[in-house]
Amino acid sequence: MKEIYVLVKRNILIFIRDRASVFFSVLSMLIVLMLMAVFLGNMNTDNTVEVLEQYGGIRNATLDRENAKRLISMWTLAGVLLVNCVTVPMTVMGNMVTDEMEGRLAAFYVTPVKRSKIATGYILASWLIGIVLCLLTFGLGQGYLAACGISMLNISDCAALAGMIFLNTFLYSAVAYLLALFIHSSGAWSGMLTVIGTLVGFVGAIYLPVGMLPEKIVTVLKAFPVLHGAAMMRSVCTRDSLAATFAGLPTEVSEIYQSEMGITISLNEQTISDFTSVFFVIGLSAAVTVAAFVVSKYRAGRDR
Amino acid sequence: METAVKVLHLKKYFKEVKAVDNINFQIQRGELFGFLGINGAGKSTTINMLCTLFPPTDGQVEICGYRLGKDNEKIRRSIGVVCQNNSLDNRLSVKENLVIRGKLYEKDSNKLKRKLDDVCEIMSLKELVDRRYAKLSGGQKRRCEIAAALLHTPEILFLDEPTTGLDPATRKLVWESVEQLREELNMTVFLTTHYMEEAARATSIAIIDAGHLKEQGTPFDLKERYAKDKLRLVAAAGKEQKLIQMLEQKQLSYYVKESDIILTVDNSICALPVLEMCREVLDGFEMLQGTMDDVFLNVTGRTLENRES
Numbered sequence: 001m002k003e004i005y006v007l008v009k010r011n012i013l014i015f016i017r018d019r020a021s022v023f024f025s026v027l028s029m030l031i032v033l034m035l036m037a038v039f040l041g042n043m044n045t046d047n048t049v050e051v052l053e054q055y056g057g058i059r060n061a062t063l064d065r066e067n068a069k070r071l072i073s074m075w076t077l078a079g080v081l082l083v084n085c086v087t088v089p090m091t092v093m094g095n096m097v098t099d100e101m102e103g104r105l106a107a108f109y110v111t112p113v114k115r116s117k118i119a120t121g122y123i124l125a126s127w128l129i130g131i132v133l134c135l136l137t138f139g140l141g142q143g144y145l146a147a148c149g150i151s152m153l154n155i156s157d158c159a160a161l162a163g164m165i166f167l168n169t170f171l172y173s174a175v176a177y178l179l180a181l182f183i184h185s186s187g188a189w190s191g192m193l194t195v196i197g198t199l200v201g202f203v204g205a206i207y208l209p210v211g212m213l214p215e216k217i218v219t220v221l222k223a224f225p226v227l228h229g230a231a232m233m234r235s236v237c238t239r240d241s242l243a244a245t246f247a248g249l250p251t252e253v254s255e256i257y258q259s260e261m262g263i264t265i266s267l268n269e270q271t272i273s274d275f276t277s278v279f280f281v282i283g284l285s286a287a288v289t290v291a292a293f294v295v296s297k298y299r300a301g302r303d304r
Numbered sequence: 305m306e307t308a309v310k311v312l313h314l315k316k317y318f319k320e321v322k323a324v325d326n327i328n329f330q331i332q333r334g335e336l337f338g339f340l341g342i343n344g345a346g347k348s349t350t351i352n353m354l355c356t357l358f359p360p361t362d363g364q365v366e367i368c369g370y371r372l373g374k375d376n377e378k379i380r381r382s383i384g385v386v387c388q389n390n391s392l393d394n395r396l397s398v399k400e401n402l403v404i405r406g407k408l409y410e411k412d413s414n415k416l417k418r419k420l421d422d423v424c425e426i427m428s429l430k431e432l433v434d435r436r437y438a439k440l441s442g443g444q445k446r447r448c449e450i451a452a453a454l455l456h457t458p459e460i461l462f463l464d465e466p467t468t469g470l471d472p473a474t475r476k477l478v479w480e481s482v483e484q485l486r487e488e489l490n491m492t493v494f495l496t497t498h499y500m501e502e503a504a505r506a507t508s509i510a511i512i513d514a515g516h517l518k519e520q521g522t523p524f525d526l527k528e529r530y531a532k533d534k535l536r537l538v539a540a541a542g543k544e545q546k547l548i549q550m551l552e553q554k555q556l557s558y559y560v561k562e563s564d565i566i567l568t569v570d571n572s573i574c575a576l577p578v579l580e581m582c583r584e585v586l587d588g589f590e591m592l593q594g595t596m597d598d599v600f601l602n603v604t605g606r607t608l609e610n611r612e613s
Contacts, residue, residue: 002411003407003408006404006407006408007404007408009404010393010396010404013393013395013396013400014393014395017395017396102389102391103388103389103390103391104391104392104393106352106357106387106391107385107391108408109356109357110355110356110380110383110385111380111405111408111409112377112380112381112408112409113408114377
């Protein structure tokens, strides 16, 4: 265990000593958050208000807009956090690719430390940094929303969200390790990160609500954990806002809205519960971790 | 004498490419073993197999009595490896780097601290420990790399081209450290190098070419067999033709390089009768010792220039 602790500490130190990397990891998320709040956020707020006007008849227009604004802000924050859960561990794992390129990985492999422990060191470091930066983004996002006059999440929702951040960052840390076993240049890794960073916004229906995407594409997206991760986070983030926004309206209106916005996912006309999504992500995390260790062990026994 | 490394019929094939093909050698404990070859000859492949980085296609290897493939973890505990490229972290200080590497071998912090002090003393790193690794000079970095490989006091130290790219003064420093290690710890050193004058320091040498072990022995032995000494004669003014006539009369083979006449002789003693004979027509002479370059050229048919191309 001590070796794992040493390797995790080393990997974390390597990342945080690269201050520019840490700075841009946080900054890029905040930029996305602000861009969405300013541009896409307004569009989504208008759409929500329209839904309320359509189904709600005569209601308090100012209150509806305020509720819709909070709902969309929380929806956006959940999406941005999910993007963070994917990209931060991937960015951190880039150090493993650099280590391989510069011969450091070989230097670790000639020590008596098992390759599984070296792998664990990389995965845990990515996971821990992912958690910290996601929580930091969450805190900054909440602060920004509070500054805009939008009330923050309560403690229990914050705790639930933290749990989802733990879960999702672990999954993508394991995925990042598995990918890093196949990519042997920093350039290729950066290119892949750019593609993933862009794709994840669409795969998780974060930039565009899932209801705006073609049905067939949505069916495919349901097989990816990104959409489930985004849905479970949105579910927690928007729980209070949804109740307030759709108060007094028929339940179906709220259900359709949640489905269109990717807050819930339905399969065969059945809504998938948050627990099912959580188990899906846990199961996938376990499968990816096992696959990563198997590939790593297999590679130890053959030519690299 | 105890055997530190025993290699029997070692092979490594990458599909059709026979990177290492049936090589055999032994290294005795405390030896400085030089492993020579041009780029692509199979040096790194061999060293990577011995360091357990990848498995051989066939053959047997014993390191410190442990079988490769069976006791890999024990082998890793017995060896220290200094890779061709610097492998410590630029963003960490020297001390942080050494502590991290040391903790992968030694769990007891007090023991590790003592070892760290010893190694920093041997490698003259005391004043550098708090400096960022990235800020060090090339030579200082190499000393740190060797220090990191020594923290667990390995029985065998693998040095893969440890002085490549260093200036002569720094190379000298690195070599003094290696010599000190051998003297003080009786450490076995497995060295690959491009510098033939460094190879000449080895107690035993093996030359590998195209995956085959071409020759092995002590530097003296190899020079005796493959590198003749040369006698450079400088004729007195106007006596060049006379000198050549004398050599031809005695049927001595020679060649002219610039204005000098060069003869190949078995050893320095054999030069004495020639010098005596030509004494009156000579302005000066020089004995050129056979070098490892000559050995390398004669064994592999390649020059060091070929190596670089």
